[in-house]
Amino acid sequence: MVNYRGSSHFRTSVTSKFFSRTPSPYKITLYITFLFAFSIFTFLFYTRDALENEQKPLLSEESQSQEMTDETLWSAPFSHGLHPCVKPTARYKASQGWDRYITVRSNGGLNQMRTGISDMVAVAHVMNATLVIPQLDKRSFWRDSSTFSDIFDELHFITTLQGDVRVVRQLPKELESVPRVRKHFTSWSGMSYYEEMTRLWKDHQVIHVAKSDSRLANNDLPLDIQRLRCRALYHALRFSPLIEDLGKKLVERLRSNGGRYIALHLRYEKDMLSFTGCTYGLTDAESEELRIMRENTNHWKMKKINSTEQRMGGLCPLTPKEVGIFLQALGYPSSTLIYIAAGEIYGGNTHLSELTSRFPNLVFKETVATQEELEAFSKHASQTAALDYIISIESDVFIPSYSGNMARAVEGHRRFLGHRKTITPDRKGLVQVFDKLENGEIKEGSSLSYLVMKMHKYRQGAPRKRGGSLPGIKGRARFRTEESFYENPYPECICGSKRNFEMTQR
Incomplete structure (x- = not known):
């Protein structure tokens, strides 16, 4: 306080000397130069302190941001203490049925x-x-x-x-x-x-x-x-010992290589693309091949399908390229270990390369298991699909590119086991984002990531009650629009506290 008042008195006395009589141009120039030099010195002094003080928090925030990002990418959603509950009530009786x-x-x-x-x-x-x-x-x-x-x-x-x-x-x-x-x-x-x-x-x-x-x-x-x-x-419905044993071995190998992994159910297979009539990104020859297959499959009722309408309605599987953009926008680094839980990808490396260019650390059961181990499962698609199921259930993150039977079954099982992280892409919303990206309206980077992460904030497998039928649909058709029981067995097979458990039995 004393020094402050003293410096003020000094500046006042100096000013009075300068302006006690009519100043000359020389003195005015000297005074202005003095004030300018003093201002520059003061600015540099305080700016240096400010920069030194700000650098430490910035580094700390980057470290915290990295930790938060890592937790956001891999951690399971908060389960609120929910747990499996499948025991029958006191009123339950087993069926007899000896002669029926x-x-x-x-x-x-x-x-x-x-x-x-x-x-x-x-x-x-x-x-x-x-x-x-x-x-x-x-x-x-x-x-x-x-x-x-x-x-x-x-x-x-x-x-x-x-x-x-x-x-x-x-x-x-x-x-x-x-x-x-x-x-x-x-x-x-x-x-x-x-x-x-x-x-x-x-x-x-x-x-x-x-x-x-x-x-x-x-x-x-x-x-x-x-x-x-x-x-x-x-x-x-436990899998056979042969399937269970190999499935566990493959999970252990994935863990030993990368520690954490994503199981990606990439439903970009010939039968699914043909069934849904989705031809976006395919050649004319590939589109025609799928059309012929659909025409020749008797139990598929829909023969003529508008591919563009299917895609805009979110009814098509994401393409490998779209999956790559999606994963990057969510924040997963290119080094992420991704297990492809699927059959043969349509078009092979021609289409798959659009994903591997972004995420080269892709593996299949054929690369994780030996040829001898898979020999017993040769030409048995259901048995190899069982291996994919086990690996998907045990993954750190499960992401399906399409909401088919396996996607729904795996999601429901992961919910039952403790709401393990399952990211379900909003395909209808993503199509609009991808189209804007293709048209140059947005670019890959922070703006795209913001849109994608905001869109999927509540699509991570957190606890929620099973969805009912869509509004406006009447008759038996409404049952088709309900969320599958096996996709989300809450609340009947997932309980909270003992009190809540007892209330569910009333």
Whole structure:
């Protein structure tokens, strides 16, 4: 304070001397030069201190930002203490069904069959019947000849469900030649429908179900039936020891190489592109090949599809190039280890190179496993898909490029196991972003990252209740728009506190 007042007095006295009489041009110039030099000195002195003080926080913020980014990229969403709960209530009783049998032909690929079989376990319980080990689909796109025991642990399936449903390997010999009723159960049906179907037992001992997928409603079923579906899918339908052992080995190898990895379900395969009619980024010859395949596949009902409309509606799988842009925009570095959980990518390296140019550390089961290890699974697509499933479940991050059967099944299983990080791309929103990028309206970098990260802030697999049907849709068509029970088994199979657990049973 003293020094401050003293310096003020000094400046005042100097000024009075200069202006005590009419100043000469020389003195005015000298005074202005003095003030200018003093101002420059003061500015440099305080600027240096400010810069020194600011540099330390900046470095600290960069370090903190890196840590936060790393946590954001890999950490699972907060699960709020939720955990699996599949135990039956006190009112639950196992079915008997000693003299009534249901046989099933499971249709579709691996995950369509898995969820269908789980549905049929619940249907057998409701109809008080014995379930015969299902026959697997051998007529699908993959022409897989695998039997139930080739893919699943049959004995484990039977013993795990013995408190729920009686399961046998085959029909008793005396019933093999007995006429059976062949039934196409209505999709997404509830309890009252299957209770009505029990009238079939008056005239038949055996019911054959031609299709297993989507036989039960997603919602409005008794708690015990929903939990039975979860017990069947997540506990009873364990893969065969051969598949389980190799799957665990491959996960260990991925961990030893990179520590953390993304499982990318890159559904850029011939059958999916043909089925959806998505030809964006393909050559005319490739588009024509897919059109011919769709025309020649009898059970695919839609033949003429507008590819542009499909893409704008978010109904197409992301292309390898789009996936690469998406992952970079989310902040994943080019060194990230990515396991491709998929079959043969359509167009091979021609299309895949657009992803590997951004993320060269891509691996497939063929590169993680030895040729000898995979030999037993040769020409069995469902068995190799089971390996992809195990690796996807155990990954640090799971990202599907399309919301197909595997994507939904893996997401639901990861939610059941503790809401492991699952990023589901907003394909409809991303198409608009990619088009702006292609048109030069935006550029790759911070602005693109901001848009993509904002768009996917709440698409990371955090706990949420299962979605209902879309508004404005009436009749049975609304069931098709509901979120699949197996995609999100909350709240029936995922509980919070004991109090919440008890409330769910009321």
